[in-house]
Amino acid sequence: MxxxxxxxxxxxxxxxxxxxxxxxxxxxxxxxxxxxxxxxxxxxxxxxxxxxxxxxxxxxxxxxxxxxxxxxxxxxxxxxxxxxxIARTFQNIRLFKEMSVLENVLVACHMSIDTGLFGATLHLPGYRSRESEARRFSMELLEQVGLAHLAYEKGTSLPYGQQRRLEIVRALATKxxxxxxxxxxxxxxxxxxxxxxxxxxxxxxxxxxxxxxxxxxxxxxxxxxxxxxxxxxxxxxxxxxxxxxxxxxxxxxxxxxxx
Amino acid sequence: MTLSLLFQHIVNALSLGSLYALIAIGYTMVYGILRLINFAHGDVFMLGAYVAFYGITLVSLPWWAALLVSIVFTAFFGIGLEKVAYKPLRDSPRISIMISAIGASFLLESLGVLIFGGRPKGVPVPDVLSKVLHFGSVSMITVSLLIPLFTFALLGVLLWIVNKTKTGMAMRAVSTDIEAARLMAVDVNRIVSFTFGIGSLLAAFGGIMWSFKYPQLNPLMGVMPGLKCFIAAVIGGIGSIGGAVLGGFLLGIIEIMMVAFLPTLSGYRDAFAFILLIVVLLVKPTGLLGKRQAEKV
Amino acid sequence: MNAATQEKTIALPRNRLYSVIAVAAFILLAFIADRFFDAFTLRVFNLCAIYIVLALSLNLLNGFTGLFSLGHAGFMAVGAYVSALLTMSPQLKDMNYFLVPIVPWLHHVTIPFLPALIIAGLVSALVGFLIGAPVLRLRDDYLAIATLGFGEIIRVLITNAQPITNGAQGLKGLPRFSTTFAVWTVAGLVILFMALLMRSSYGRAMKAVRDDELAAEAMGINVFRVKVTSFTVSSFLAGVGGALLGHMITTIDPKMFTFMLTFNILLIVVLGGTGSISGSVISAVVVTILMEALRFLDEPMNLIIFKTQGMPGLRMVVFSILLMVMIIYRQRGLMGNKEFSWDMLRDLFVKKGRKGGDHA
Structure with a gap:
């Protein structure tokens, strides 16, 4: 008990x-x-x-x-x-409509990358290492669910089932x-x-x-x-x-x- | 301040408030149905005033005939404007249709400069309307008294249309849920046109009365009243006709009284409306009489 | 297959080379312009740079963060006034403030242009932050009307704060600091800043907020903070742009900063494509040149064969129609949210020539 x-x-x-x-x-x-x-x-x-x-x-x-x-x-x-x-998905899929599959996942990594506006814009070393770590992590996630080959496609152009999957991956990326x-x-x-x-x-x-x-x-x-x-x-x-x-x-x- | 002066201020406040209310109704009705801030509404107001002006000066129509011609013309103009500038964008993001409205507003203003000329024009106010009335020590011109009277009469007709007629019922249905109304076989396009027609008609009437009260025309005359009346509509609760009237009167009265009692602040007169707007938006975004809309996630 | 891979490996360094050449060519052009263009043409050329800054600053909000702001002229006014007051000499101030004397603490301040420009941006950013914090809780059209309101309020405040701003008389004889070098350096830096920002995680967060606020928030993005940041940075850029404009025209007054000015910038952003940096740059240049080139429409002309009366207003009629046609028929503007690339340019020309050929 x-x-x-x-x-x-x-x-x-x-x-x-x-x-x-x-x-x-x-x-x-x-x-x-x-x-x-x-x-x-x-x-x-x-x-x-x-x-x-x-x-x-x-x-x-x-x-x-x-x-x-x-x-x-x-x-x-x-x-x-x-x-x-606590991460979530939505009943009516809410992907970022102008973004690629990879970018959709990367957005969810923003919390772990965020080095502030200037660190990010100037691509300072601290930012760079976190960004490349986030990219590696996102690609790994996409590979695990079989979406890696679609990484550069627009998220909303995927078939319905894959969009659902992508939404789940995106949620997973928030760790x-x-x-x-x-x-x-x-x-x-x-x-x-x-x-x-x-x-x-x-x-x-x-x-x-x-x-x-x-x-x-x-x-x-x-x-x-x-x-x-x-x-x-x-x-x-x-x-x-x-x-x-x-x-x-x-x-x-x-x-x-x-x- | 003497009592008679105060009374004069009150009459002025009521007539300015009436004009604001007339324009604000157009904003509120259009927003209620299309969720669109019709930026060009103030310019429709300007157009109404000019058409009547040319009716009187060029065609030498009697003022009431010029008024009738102008409001009918402007009503159809408003309907046409919607068809050209807003209808193609009805399913687009709200920002797009708003940009189109801003474009339409600038188009009308620059067309105004092009066709009517940029220089202000003096309006020949008909004698009946410019007669000075004396009530004891209080004196005022007839038009200031007539404006509130006309406004209330028009308002009565409008409320009757919205609440008692079938068209009015359809209007309310469309503003509640445009899709559901369509499914219920309401001719949405006709209702939208009707709304623009009524709104433009009221704006034209307001514009003409405005030009009799402040007898000068210029192509940009609609900009400030337009913005202020939108603000009045927001204060009253956008989408609600009663709210627009309340907001219009409130704004008119506050403005006149502010200038009368705090003349040092008169330079801030135009900023005041915007400050009021921002306070309302932040404290009670639904306005005084507006309904709360729950947002669906 | 083989040819395609080869194509790709060559394309990257080649495109980089093209870019270097293009930048070098532009710098050369700027030098030529500065030396040999007549005063009017040079002014239009430099105005392009200022409008690039302003368009990018509005696009940051409108195109990249999805915030519709109509108060841009207000922030430009703040920047223009701050920079003017910081750089004008005491004598110049005395000449301007003949109705009401200037407040003593501003009278003797005279600092060089660069710090003044930065302070102008910072003050504008501060104003943006203070305004943004409350109004960014509002959505689309309400935000638009509230920012429009603030823009007007700023203008009315400037008109009425006579001891500081000289009120409706405005300020005349601002030092002519907006040289070709100054404006194009700033424009270049701003383009670079925007490009880097949009490639960064922060830029992605902004675009996520634009695409779907709720989903962005659910992905751990502090949406409100992103909005306020975007608004503040945009105000900074608008302030800098306003200051540059002031030091180019050398006369500023509150009437200059009406909604009309915001409209011009909005026009550039919409025509270029909301969400495209290169779109804004191209559109800023085209619109600025058109605005000046079409000035003849408004003014009486005396061409050798015939005289025109000049039709005031016609120029704005053209631009209003242009805006409406664009928003109705091609909502995404010239570039949509794509960016210019050499491949795009090549495709544009090559594809036409290669029609019917192999596409392997």
Missing amino acids: PEQTSSLMLNTSHLTMRFGGLTAVNDFNLEIRKNEIVGLIGPNGAGKTTAFNVITGMYRPSEGKVLFGGRDITGMKPHGITALG PKILLLDEPAAGMNPQESIELMDFIRKIRDEFDLTIFLIEHHMQVVMGVCERMYVLDYGVTIAHGDPASIQKNPKVIEAYLGVD
Whole structure:
């Protein structure tokens, strides 16, 4: 038991987000331990992305707290949260549209390169070594996911599946401890989804990551997630291992009501 | 300060406020529908004044006829302007359409210099409008009194159109969600044209009245009122007609009173509106009557 | 295949050689211009350099960081006034300030041009920083209108601060410091600075902010800091450009720095391509020359055969239409966000000649 608390990675307590009269997330209590793959599922409009946005600092919660490694990060700026080691992808892919694949990844290395405006502009030695290190690191990442041969293509010109992959690589380049994936399988066929789940498991092992992912279709994540939380209208209606979730009458009802 | 002087200031403030309100409505309606700052709106105001001026001096129309001709002409001009300069860019980034608007504004101003001449022109104010009325010790010209009256009448008609007619309903639908409105079979192009027509008509009316109250025309006369009225629209809450009226009156009243009571600051008169704008943008960007728009991530 | 690889290995040093030759040729041209051009032509030639500085400073914001600012004239005014006041001699100041005397602490300040130019940039940058910190929280069109407002406020302040700026009378007889050497050196340095900046990690961060603010923030980029930095640097450059302009025209007054001036620079940036350094440079030269060349449109002319009346306003009509046509039909401008390269130039000519030939 004490072992488990020490490895607690990300947790929220009584997290609530209200927009005017609408409560998008209500009293959300999350616990994710190191190296887990945890799913957040629920029908459309259940508040999943809102939960992500609150955790990553895009929104400031109405109530409750977000703790990362025991540290209170509620209300921190998104870039500060990323610097601590929480990276994310977006539901609607948000690549930098004028940039090459490599540049997209390099942007995520900016934190580790940043030697200030003048150091960077004058290409001072300190900057140079960090920049070339970042390039090496980015190319290595791209190689690992099989995108290296496309490094100089425009990111947004890639096929959909590869754009998703690139977004994940870009998030990895921030050297996160935990990776938040917002519907990574959206728009993919079942075969691609299965491949993606294998990919997710692979990067978890290779990069010693913890993964928290949103998925709309339950079946997709059943195989990959060790535990999952189910949201419906902002309320956590269930959590537990996939088998118990699948049998949970409340979950079935929520899904039948929609699909 | 005597009471009569104060009263005179109030009348002046109300008539300047009315003119601001008339122009501000055009900004707010266009912004509400296209999310565009129509930089050329102030120049449409200038155009209206010039057309009426030429109607009176060249064609010797009676002033009311010149006024009618001018507002109809300017309304169609506004519709045409949208078709040429903004419609091709409706799906482009907002910055592009704004640059086009800035281009249109400069085009109208330089066309004004080219066609009307750069030198200011004196406006022959019709006798009815320039008559001096005496109320005890208070004296004022008729046009200062008529401006607020006309404004309220026009405002009544406008509110009726927006709130009671089918076109008005479509306008509100388009401003809420242009895509959804299109799906509901609203003819978006017609509504946009209509909006530009109404906005330009009001601006023309404002411009003509302006030229009767401050009887001098020049091709750049629309620049400052244009900017200030946009500011008025922002202060009131852009997208809201009531807000534009409120903002217009507020700005007009504050400006006149500032010059009246703090004459040492009159040099800063033009800066004042901008300071107010920045304060509003920073403190309450939605303006006094604006609705909050949630941003989707 | 073999030929292609060979082509590539030769291309790099060859392109570098071309660049060296081009720069050398330009320096030669500048010397010739300085010696042999008549006063008017030389002035236009040097004005090009100043507009290059100004266009790049606006493009840094508009094209590279995605911030739409319309207050550029204000920062130029700050730079022009600061540099003028720092370099004018006490006698010259006495001659200018005949209505209201100049404040004593400014009266006796006279420093050389170079430090004055740098201070002009720094003061302008400071003003930019102070303005940027609050208004950069606003988005696109609101930012545009707020910066426009600040530009006007600066102008009104200058008009009213008579003991410092001499108010609406302006300043006359500024020292003629903007020599061919001075303006083109500054322009060269600014081009170099921009090129290096945009190749650096910081430049990438700016472009990321332009492309997608939220994603940039999620990638650990302090978006607000990047915006404020960009705005401050841009103000610095605008201040330097303004100062150079002042010392070229030698007369400055608040009316010079209206929105009209910002419009001219915006025109250059849009025509050249937002997000392209070489685009801005080319466009600055072309537009500056056109602006002067088309001046005849506005003025009465007495050509040998016929006289024209001169049509004031026609020149601006042409430029406004040019801007609108460009934004409506070719939004990306001349260069888009690409940069000039020798290969591009070669492709332009060679491809046409090689049509139908092999493309291996």
